[in-house]
Amino acid sequence: MAMATTPKVAQPGAVDGGASPGFGLYVHWPFCLAKCPYCDFNSHVEAEVEDPRWARALVRAIDRYADEIGPRRLDSIFFGGGTPSLMAPATVAAVIERATTRFAPAPDLEITLEANPTSTEAARLEDVRAAGINRVSLGVQALDDDALRFLGREHTAAEALAALALAARLFARFSFDLIYARPDQTPAAWAAELERALGHADGHLSAYQLTIEPGTRFDLLARTGALRMPDDEVQADLYEATQERLAAAGLTAYEISNHARPGEACRHNLIYWRSGEWLGIGPGAHGRLERDGERIATEAWRLPKVWLARAEQGGTGERTRAVLGRLERVEELLVMGLRLGEGVDIARLQAVARRALAQILDPTALERLEADDLLELRAGRLAATAAGRQRLNALLAALLR
Ligand SMILES: C[S@@+](CC[C@H](N)C(=O)[O-])C[C@H]1O[C@@H](n2cnc3c(N)ncnc32)[C@H](O)[C@@H]1O
C-alpha cells in the first residue's frame, strides 16, 4: 500500500519455499456496517443482505469457473471485503464446501477471513472456525480510542484486544492490520502503540501507512485543508522505525507492509505477488487464470445487486476478461514481485518476455538502480532492496520507462 524509505535489509531468496506461485480463490463480500473515511475498497452499507441468495450465487460462480477450468489443486481461499465477518457462517461454509469439492484442497489449504473486531463480529469467530476458516485477519487499525474514532471505526481498543485474545485462542494462525502515519501521530506515540500491538501479535502483522485515496472522505478533508497528513520526512521515519522494530521482534517485512515469522507469510497474498493464479468471485473481484500459455485477467461487476443478478442468471458475475499481452505480463511480474523481499525470478521473467533480461529492462537503468542500492540482482532473482521497496513507484517508473 503505502511507500517510504527504509533501512538496508535486502532479503534475497524466496520466503516460504517460493516454489509454485499456487492457485487460490478470492471471495469478495462487499458489505460493511459503515464506510470508513479512508477506504476506497468496493464496500457498501446495506440495511438488509439476503445471505441465502448470496450463498447460492457464490456457489454457482464457483461451479461455473470449475466447469471452465477443470480440476486444480487449491492452495488458498480468502474471504475479503468489505466485511466478511458479517457473512452468515452458513454462507462461509457453503463456499468452502463447494470450493473444496470442485477443487482438490492442498493438505495445508489456507482459509482466511478478514474480520472487524466489534464484539458482535468477534462473537461469530467460533462459528466461522466451525465453518472451516483456519486463519483470521483482524482489522484492528489502532489501539487508541481517539484514533479509532478518527478512522471512523465501529470498535474500541478494548474490543480489539478482546478480539485478538479470542483469535489467539481459536486459530493457530491469525494476523491483524494497523494503520499508522495518522495526522498528528508522533513517533513516540506510534512506537508505544506498536509495542502494545506486539504484545498481542502472533506470526503475522500488517502495518499500513495511512494513504489518502481519491474519492474518499479523507481525500475531501485533505483537499480543504481540514486534514493534514504528516510530511514525507516524518512518514519515512515512521516507516523505518516500524520496519526496524518489527524485524527486531522476528516479524520480518516479506512485503512492503506485511511482516511475518518464517513460514507464516499469508499464502494467499503471496499468490498475487508471485503472479500465480486465482479465481475472483463476488462484486468487483479480480482474477488471473492461465491457459494454453496465455494469462487471462478477469474482473467482476462491481455493484452488489448487478453482480448478484448476473451470477443468478447462471454466470460467474464476470464483467470483463482480457488476455494479457507479453508486456503487460512482464509489468505485472515486476509491479507485484518487487513488493516482495524475495523479488522476481529472472528465469520466469525471461520466459514470459521470451527475451533476455538486457532486452527487457534498460541495462543502464538497472546499473544505476543497483549502484544507488535500490535494486539487486542475486541468485537468479531481481529484488528491490528495503530502500527500493520504500520508493517502489519511482523505482518502477525508472525500470519500466
Ligand atoms: C479491505 S480492508 C479491511 C477489511 C475489514 N473490513 C476491516 O476494515 O478491517 C483491508 C485493510 O486495508 C487497510 N486500508 C484500507 N484503506 C487504507 C488506507 N487508505 N490507508 C491505509 N490502510 C488502508 C486497512 O488496514 C484494512 O484493514
Ligand code: SF4
Ligand atoms: S476499512 Fe473495512 S470496514 Fe471500513 S469501509 Fe473499508 S472495507 Fe469496510
